[in-house]
Amino acid sequence: MRHTKRAVTAALLTSAALALTGCAAGGASSGGGGGDAAASCEPAGEDVTLTFTSWIPGIEDAVAIWNEENPDIQVEVQTGPSGNAGTYQNFFNQLEAGNAPDLGQIEYDALPNFRVQDGLVNLGACEDVLAAEDQFLDWTWGQVTLGTEDEVYGIPQDQGPMALFYRSDLFEQAGIEVPTTWEEYREAAVTIREQGGYITNFSQTDINQFAGFVWQAGGQWFANDGDAWTVELTSDESMTVAEYWQDLIENDLVSTYPAWTDEWNNAYNSGEVWTWNSAVWGANSILSGAPDTAGNWSVALAPQWNEGDAVAGNWGGSSIAVFNGTDHLYEAAKFALWLNTSEEALTSLNETAQIYPATEAGLDLPVLKEGVEFYGGQPIYDVFAEAAAQVSPDFVWGPTMTQTYADVSDGFKAAASGSSTLMEALEKGQESTIKALEAQSIPVAE
Amino acid sequence: MSTAIGPDATSAMPAVNPRGVDRHGDMPSVGRGPRESILSRTGAMLVMAVFTLYFLVPIWWLLVASTKSRGDLFSTNPLWFADFRLFENIGALLAHRDGVYLKWILNSLLYAGLGAVVATILAAMCGYALAKYRFPGRETIFNIVLGGVLVPATALALPLFLLFSRVQLTDTFWAVFLPSVVSPFGVYLSRVFAEASVPDELLEASRLDGAGEIRTFFTVSIRLMFPALITVFLFQFVTIWNNFFLPLIMLRSEELFPVTYGLYAWNSTVNQFPELRTYVLVGSLLSIIPLIITFLLLQRYWRTGLGTGALK
Structure with missing residues (x-):
């Protein structure tokens, strides 16, 4: 049946295509190619038009600045839903069809997936790219080299160093010190629960937040030695983190509202929940989700596992990658570097979309030095800059994160409802991830 | 329904x-x-x-939520009004990104309206031919078309994308429009309606009077089939309006999005860009208005049409 419908459509299509060739010309710039082995990084020597897909609203403002300054390298912005909501699948479809854009937005945790599917060009062929390494924070660069020496699969755009958002007014009223270790955090949780509140909400769905906790604890979920992948969802650090939160859940010391819902927003807005361990971009989420609490929030560095340590986790962040099939690697790399390192681009991105840069210099942007009214005038980005410098450069994402997130999230939901535990969720996630890798013929180390 | x-x-x-x-x-x-x-x-x-x-409760909620400021949305009773800000919200939505929302609505109307008109004409001609002409392979063709009803549009989106990529038509108006003008279900309905409402004697008469087949179809038959065709049109209009998966796969340029896909794209980033939440809510509310109007205007025909089909 399907064939016939396709045949009908194909027939319609060809007749239409004949009539409409004029309209088709303006479309995709990258040709059907797609098989250029070891792309070389040479200027085209002619005027070039690049296509760039991103879901960041307002990114076209930054691109407009570039287009103004570079008449010979024009960039067309394409858009869509956020990565996991459809754009990644579109990228894979386009790679399959040979009409992928030249550049695309890819979050760090999705890069290995595209790398394994052979969708990305190694930017290490471009000298400018290798030379730019020093401008980026070590760990953000580590996210795009994917554990290799001189291969680069994207230019880091933004990052999500984690810190502790807390209700300074409530802590003060209750006479509780802001916790600096996870042990103190649990003690504070008990005190707050006695007063009727919750210290925080444990999210069943934000598995990348949990990954950020594991990251901070020095743990790993994946490793890749070049030949095979190791899956370590049940590593010691990972299990320690799981046991810590399991204890809080079991003793009803944290709430378990599904994150990003009305109840969740309301829990923060009404003052029921007092803190949120979140990334720099979370500043905006609280501002919009809990508007009645304006002026009452502050930001502190994340609680530590060992007193005196200074390590932070990361939650989120993305890169600009170049897709296989591009005819203009040199120009694409040049644009990606400009977009993510130049002060004018970073300023524009921060103004339009609160993008928090991945470069050292970007963290010193004047807009990131100002006090923020919602946080009682605290210059909160100073805290995040400090946290950004404390993130470990070793954390590696796996090639099937969508599946891993989904499976672990299922387990976390069960744990939140009391029918299972976080540790079991990780064990199941470990098994299903190994199965998923094997199903895709990705070698797994024993 | x-x-x-x-x-x-x-x-x-x-x-x-x-x-x-x-x-x-x-x-x-x-x-x-x-x-x-x-x-x-x-x-x-x-x-x-x-x-x-x-x-009605979800629509009521949508209506109420659309009138609230972002702050009131979470802090006040979800099913009752707070500070009434509907018009400010609509204004902000229409101003957001240079009024891209209006463009989406127009796109949707174009895809669904024009697409449904063309689909209806094609379906009417096809169904009429299958009902009124005898030719070898007639039943086979009809059965194949009927089979097409069983294939969900979602399953065809990816093959269509690969086909359109071949002819470099992805990310164009045609990528969404062309697949929308094919309606196997419309062909089926048209055939049933044509058999029921166009008497063979009438066709004989018009032939005797010297009218060509095409003229007969457009002046006589199509009028007899009119209530039925409204049904086909409505079905196809709603199908195209709600077809979200095809645009998701085909389109990359914001100015080509239909309203469903545009709102979905916004909604997918509300966690990061919370100001979009109000726009998604108000946008959803406004986007159901054209559907309601279409239904109110054509509902009368639709019921007659459905009845005709049911009798056969």
């Missing part, structure tokens, strides 16, 4: 009543008949009320 079921159910109600009265007259056991009828009537009303509520 609920609008179609509603009137039918109410018109069935009075039919129950006379029978109840008759039985009451026949039998001495007083009260039995009427009680049953009241019981079944209240029962039916109750079920209907529950379903009406079930369908």
